[in-house]
Amino acid sequence: MGTQIYVYIVTALLSYFIGSISFSVIICKKIAGFDIREKGSGNAGSTNVLRTIGTKAAVITLIGDILKGIIAILIALWTGSVFKNINPALLVQIAGVSVILGHTFPILFKFKGGKGVATALGVLLISNWQIGLICLVFALVLMICTRMVSCGSVAAAILFPVLTIFISENYLVEGNYFIYSVILAIIIAFNHRKNIKRILNGTERKIGQKID
Secondary structure (H helix, E strand, O other), X not given: OHHHHHHHHHHHHHHHHHHOOOHHHHXXXXXXXOOHHHOXXXXXXXXXXXXXXXXXXXXXXXXXXXXXXXXXHHHHHHHHHHOOOOOHHHHHHHHHHHHHHHXXXXXXXXXXXXXXXXXXXXXXXXXXXXHHHHHHHHHHHHHHHHOOHHHXXXXXXXXXXXXXXXXXXXXXXXXXXXXXXXXXXHHHHHHOHHHHHHHHHOOOOOOOOOOO
């Protein structure tokens, strides 16, 4: 039991550290010479990078953030195969939550990070490619229809728990993912609380709209 606890704790800390690597901050300082958190919306995510710097930097940021989620889950999967008496599904879920929290509250960047959508997408795609693709397509359709990235992101996060009820196949590790999916949905929704308020007020920024 003691070893199990240590494995879970180390997995959580390692995943959190991986999530704390803020590609938007690193890339923007390298390309533009400023901290992305001091520009635009102040968010350390690919959307703000796109609006503030441009497509190239945003794409690099997006890929990096997605890979963080994938790498954290793969490390958890490997760890579960090495140690005995470890619940691999729980290990994957711990890694998923931790890497997103690391992206949102990065210890390496004064706990001011992004909203976790791209990292969550990486987690979903590697955990269950079917659910990940459905959420991605759903988000993209809403983004195109509403021209609001936040609308698609929050809606896809809410869709995740619903899909876990009806889809029981194609999981990287078999297990019960409903509570886990609810936790991730809450994190994403909480990180978008200001966006949700602006959506309800009709003042949310749309794709292509510059920040004053």
